[in-house]
Amino acid sequence: MRRREFLEAGALTAIGSLVTRTLGAQTAETLGVHTASPQNLATPLRYFDREITPTRAFFVRSHFGPPRLDRGRRLLIDGSVRTPLDLDLAALTAMPQTTVTAVLQCAGNGRALHAPRVAGIQWAHGGMSQATWTGVPLRDLLARAGVRRGAAHVELRTADLSPKPTVPAFLRSIPLDRAMEETTMVAHSMNGAPLGLLHGAPFRLVVPGWSGNHWLKWLVGIHVQENEAQGFYMQTGYRMPRAPVEPGAAVPPEQTVPATTFPVKSVIASPAGGERRPAGPQQVVGVAFSGEAPIAKVEVSVDGGRTWAEASLEGERSLGRWVVFRHRFDAAAGPVRALARASDARGGVQPERAAWNPSGYFWNAWHAVEWVVG
Numbered sequence: 351m352r353r354r355e356f357l358e359a360g361a362l363t364a365i366g367s368l369v370t371r372t373l374g375a376q377t378a379e380t381l382g383v384h385t386a387s388p389q390n391l392a393t394p395l396r397y398f399d400r401e402i403t404p405t406r407a408f409f410v411r412s413h414f415g416p417p418r419l420d421r422g423r424r425l426l427i428d429g430s431v432r433t434p435l436d437l438d439l440a441a442l443t444a445m446p447q448t449t450v451t452a453v454l455q456c457a458g459n460g461r462a463l464h465a466p467r468v469a470g471i472q473w474a475h476g477g478m479s480q481a482t483w484t485g486v487p488l489r490d491l492l493a494r495a496g497v498r499r500g501a502a503h504v505e506l507r508t509a510d511l512s513p514k515p516t517v518p519a520f521l522r523s524i525p526l527d528r529a530m531e532e533t534t535m536v537a538h539s540m541n542g543a544p545l546g547l548l549h550g551a552p553f554r555l556v557v558p559g560w561s562g563n564h565w566l567k568w569l570v571g572i573h574v575q576e577n578e579a580q581g582f583y584m585q586t587g588y589r590m591p592r593a594p595v596e597p598g599a600a601v602p603p604e605q606t607v608p609a610t611t612f613p614v615k616s617v618i619a620s621p622a623g624g625e626r627r628p629a630g631p632q633q634v635v636g637v638a639f640s641g642e643a644p645i646a647k648v649e650v651s652v653d654g655g656r657t658w659a660e661a662s663l664e665g666e667r668s669l670g671r672w673v674v675f676r677h678r679f680d681a682a683a684g685p686v687r688a689l690a691r692a693s694d695a696r697g698g699v700q701p702e703r704a705a706w707n708p709s710g711y712f713w714n715a716w717h718a719v720e721w722v723v724g
């Protein structure tokens with residue numbers, strides 16, 4: 351395990367008592383703590399051996415921390431619509447419901463693994479998780495409100511406030527065509543239970559295939575409008591170089607595009623790395639996903655990438671949803687190094703090295719794990 355991965359795996363919980371007071375004992379035990387306040391909590395690697403991440407182990411990313419819990423909070427859909435809607439949880443749950451299993455991945459997941467180093471929260475692999483989300487398709491809400499001609503974006507307004515006026519609000523929008531896609535929803539439940547406060551209660555946006563910065567929590571308003579939202583988190587933050595750049599390069603704003611769809615990726619959960627295992631049958635397990643298309647295959651190499659064997663896949667394959675992969679092989683005594691490489695149905699192949707970018711987004715290089723047999 352690299353040093354940064356190790357930190358996320360355990361040593362981060364060292365600030366123990368403060369975290370327990372803030373988050374409750376169970377969360378503090380389960381998650382790696384990057385910052386306790388606001389909560390930036392990592393899912394340990396060992397959870398990436400199953401389809402659904404238990405809610406207690408689901409990562410948390412927040413810019414300012416949650417507002418007070420208010421399950422009576424209302425959601426206003428207005429702007430360029432014929433009939434504004436003012437809904438509460440009861441009104442939302444009375445509408446036809448949809449359920450989708452999808453990965454929520456922070457754009458900055460893997461930032462710690464980019465070289466040269468990039469400023470920001472040093473996520474290794476723990477800025478991603480998968481849950482089952484239930485709610486109302488956003489397009490049903492927009493159809494009910496009646497979007498007017500000329501509208502092209504929906505601005506997402508939230509109840510969490512920046513700590514002081516000089517700090518920009520976490521204000522974001524998504525294009526109307528992405529809002530109208532079948533799987534984009536306003537969710538009120540996660541893994542079959544009402545959304546918890548840290549995950550956006552009472553409602554949040556779910557945008558399968560797109561990075562977490564679009565999955566707005568603590569939603570209070572959906573404002574239909576002509577232009578994208580204005581502010582730091584749209585025109586400055588969450589942007590990527592339009593074309594690959596040299597590691598460490600400065601990229602002028604006009605050569606950037608929004609960071610939206612996450613590229614194909616796989617991560618090995620087990621072996622964790624660094625352990626000793628008996629000689630004989632070995633098993634490599636992990637998850638693989640892509641925001642661009644369903645996963646087509648996952649290959650594992652134990653000879654440094656010279657030859658690859660196809661792993662077996664478990665779970666439904668769809669865009670933005672992870673599958674579990676499993677590969678068994680026999681090993682004689684000695685060190686083993688396993689690599690995993692995922693491919694998606696649109697021809698995307700996980701690269702040996704990730705494309706460095708100034709914000710450290712979308713790290714997706716081959717994940718390598720080493721252990722000792724015998």
Ligand SMILES: Nc1nc2c(c(=O)[nH]1)N[C@H]1C(S)=C(S)[C@@H](COP(=O)(O)O)O[C@H]1N2
Pocket residue numbers: 408409410411412413414415454455456457508509510520548549550561562563564565566567568
């Ligand atoms: N209102 C609000 N929504 C938010 C954020 C936030 O700070 N405030 N962070 C976003 C980011 S960057 C990510 S990665 C996801 C994380 O969701 P989670 O905490 O449920 O894992 O929430 C998104 N939605």
Ligand SMILES: [Mo]
Pocket residue numbers: 411455456457458562563
């Ligand atoms: Mo994020």
